[in-house]
Amino acid sequence: MRVNHDRLQRRMREFGLDALVSTTAENLTYLTGVSSVHLDMFPHSGRAFAVLSQDTRAGARFLCGRCEVDQFLDADERITEAIGYGPFYREPPVDAALDDVSPEDSLLWDVSGDPRFDDALSALTHAVKEVCPGGGRVAVDEEGVPAAFLDELRTRLPRWQLVPGAGHLRHVRQVKTARETELVAAAARVAENAIRATVAIMREGVTERELVREFNRSVVTQGGTPRFTLIRIGANAVAGQRRPTTTALRPGQAVWFDVGAVVDGYWCDIARVATLGEPDKRLAGLYDAVLAGEQAALDHARPGMTGQELFALTVDAVRDAGIPHYRRNHVGHGIGVEVYDPVLIRPDNTDPLRPGTVVNIETPYYEFGFGCVHVEDPFVVGPDGNRLLTTLPRELIVVR
Structure with a gap:
């Protein structure tokens, strides 16, 4: 299972939480396995929730608009009740009895036909009362709903104390279950394969737009969703967040990849550099330096080490390996259902690494006129050493 139930239950006991409510697409995926169509289409106004009691293994109540309530059938975590709200109509079969439909369609018919709730607030109010009747302390993820929604929910639940829940969920998600680590690795493989496919079309005259198109095509073919595809040629990479251009690749130039995608609800975020033909000496030396920084993090990250400690040793390794003026705001982050999960590897972060934390380590160096x-x-932190979750060689890729 993807949910770290032991860690979640400890957190709820520690903070006296009787129930937990997710409001964001990422936390809904984490708690149920459902990738909400509604929250993806309407990230600012969509409402879908998972509601759990202290006995998190008992399962979640899944709440969403009646249109997408069919998604409860895709859940890979236990669902105790699926609740739809708002108007949407699924009609009974015209030429057959309901007894003749599939078991899944029969379940969907029962949920679709429940007329109790006209809107998200009424459905959520009901679910909270069901999970902890009589009152209690409820952590509500405050990041997926506006303040006015929470104010109205408090009005409807006067005997319940509503407290912020986003931090609790992020804390729990820092330590990945074995299933989550598999999902992160699987997502990384999709990006690695897409980088390989893109490198395969590198030739003189190919443009940034063509390289981006090939990467995205490969991700989609493998069942993923491209989320950012930053591929720039040569000096263009210093402005890496800009749109791809018609800049054409020339022999000796570098192609910079910083690419991310989502696969089965989990993120990948990988960077590489490839050159068309042999790289010049300075490019090769700079790449060796940033690779040395990444390797130092892989070698020395340990449970209990803070984000700032890992930051310092990584930056120092890049400086010692050949870029003495190297500076960064961060050199990595956790990754999972969000592209930036805890821990952030930056100079002010005192959160400790834990066994099972997945760190996405990175050491970019940008320079005007160069790129x-x-x-x-990504690697998973272990008590007896760390495990890299990628297989694509990390050395500079040379296309001959």
Whole structure:
């Protein structure tokens, strides 16, 4: 299972939480396995929730608009009740009896036909009362709903104390279950394969737009969703967030990849550099330096080490390996259902790494007139050493 129930239950006991409510697409995926169509289409106004009691293993109540309530059938965590709200109509079969439909359609018919709730607030109010009747302390993820929604929910639940829940969920998600680590690795493989496919079309005259198109095509073919595809040629990489251009690749130039996608609800975020033909000496030296920084993090990250400690040793390793003026705001982050899960590897972060934390380590170096050298990979922190979750070689890729 993807949910770290032991860690979640400890957190709820520690803070005296009787129930937990997710409001964001990412936390809904984490708690149920459902990738909400509604929250993806309407990220600012959509409302879908998972509601759990202290006995988190008992399962979640899944709440969403009646149109997408069919998604409860895709859940890979236990659902105790699916509740739809608002108007939407699924009609009974015209030429057959309901007894003749599939078991899943029969379940959907029962949920679709429940007329109790006209809107998200009434459905959520009901679910909270069901999970902890009589009152209690309820952590509500405050990041997926506006303040006015929470104010109205408090009005409807006067005997319940509503407290912020986003931090609790992020805390729990820092330590990945074995299933989550598999999902992160599977997502990374999709990005790695897409980088390979893109490198395969590198030739003189190919443009940034063509390289981006090939990467995205490969991700989609493998069942993923491209989320950012930053591929720039040569000096263009210093402005890596800009749109791809018609800049054409020339022999000796570098192609910078910083690419991310979502696969089965989990993120990948990988960086590489490839050159068309042999790289010049300076490019190769700079790349070796940032690779040395990444390797130092892989070698020395340990449970209990803070984000700032891992930041310092990584930056120092890049400086010692050949970029003495190297500076960064961060050199990595956790990754999972969000592209930036805890822990953030930055100079002010005192959160400790834990066994099971997945760190996406990165050491980019940007320079005007030159471009960027960059390597980035996920690894899982272990009590007896760390495990890299990628297989794509991390050395500079040379296309001959």
